[in-house]
Amino acid sequence: QSALTQPASVSGSPGQSITISCTGTSSDIGGYNFVSWYQQHPGKAPQLIIYEVSNRPSGVSNRFSGSKSGNTASLTISGLQAEDEADYYCFSFTSSTTYVLFGGGTKLTVL
Amino acid sequence: QVQLQESGPGLVKPSGTLSLTCAVSGGSISSSNWWSWVRQPPGKGLEWIGQIYHSGSTNYNPSLKSRVTISVDKSKNHFSLELTSVTAADTAVYYCATYDFWTSHAMDVWGQGTTVTVSS
Numbered sequence: 423q424s425a426l427t428q429p430a431s432v433s434g435s436p437g438q439s440i441t442i443s444c445t446g447t448s449s450d451i452g453g454y455n456f457v458s459w460y461q462q463h464p465g466k467a468p469q470l471i472i473y474e475v476s477n478r479p480s481g482v483s484n485r486f487s488g489s490k491s492g493n494t495a496s497l498t499i500s501g502l503q504a505e506d507e508a509d510y511y512c513f514s515f516t517s518s519t520t521y522v523l524f525g526g527g528t529k530l531t532v533l
Numbered sequence: 534q535v536q537l538q539e540s541g542p543g544l545v546k547p548s549g550t551l552s553l554t555c556a557v558s559g560g561s562i563s564s565s566n567w568w569s570w571v572r573q574p575p576g577k578g579l580e581w582i583g584q585i586y587h588s589g590s591t592n593y594n595p596s597l598k599s600r601v602t603i604s605v606d607k608s609k610n611h612f613s614l615e616l617t618s619v620t621a622a623d624t625a626v627y628y629c630a631t632y633d634f635w636t637s638h639a640m641d642v643w644g645q646g647t648t649v650t651v652s653s
Binding site: 425454456458460462467468469470473474477479511513515519520521522523524525526527 | 571578579580581584592594595628632637638639640641643644645646
């Protein structure tokens with residue numbers, strides 16, 4: 423099964439809001455509320471920022487929020503800051519033999 | 534809080550076997566987590582390799598399944614990855630991570646990653 427589909431890049435200015443989409447199928451995103459999002463700065467390990475579609479782990483800024491509609495999940499970052507510049511990956515459980523799937527990743531540039 | 538640390542050779546010859554270990558500290562490998570391996574080729578995205586439960590149950594990425602073995606050693610509180618018949622396409626940063634299937638359904642703890650290069 424192919425990876426979940428994310429835009430290759432998004433950009434925004436400090437203080438603005440951006441949204442990153444993650445599109446799957448009814449076997450993964452559409453079928454379960456098991457979508458998570460990860461932030462990865464260059465040379466660093468990924469860090470969990472959203473789990474189960476819209477929950478934030480302790481310590482993660484409330485500027486990060488998640489949602490889902492049908493087969494598409496979304497990550498919204500409000501009040502963009504320079505430190506938000508990173509790669510973002512979605513991830514979902516799937517009922518297919520692949521078991522879990524990552525999105526292809528989205529590079530966020532803060533202008 | 535569980536911490537993970539990958540270790541293993543940084544250079545593997547083509548057609549050889551890549552072997553990595555992930556040491557678990559701050560918790561028991563017999564806890565309710567699934568223990569996972571993820572890799573990231575240079576300049577590319579994340580790829581899930583597979584995972585193991587302390588009981589020995591495993592799930593593998595179908596695209597790698599014929600070459601991958603993940604095992605757990607409870608006595609050493611670590612788990613391991615073996616990838617056979619490697620090629621340059623297996624060059625990547627390899628991460629170990631916990632997959633919390635029961636609560637968050639997410640990979641909530643990651644190791645720092647270890648770079649493996651396949652080259653003669």
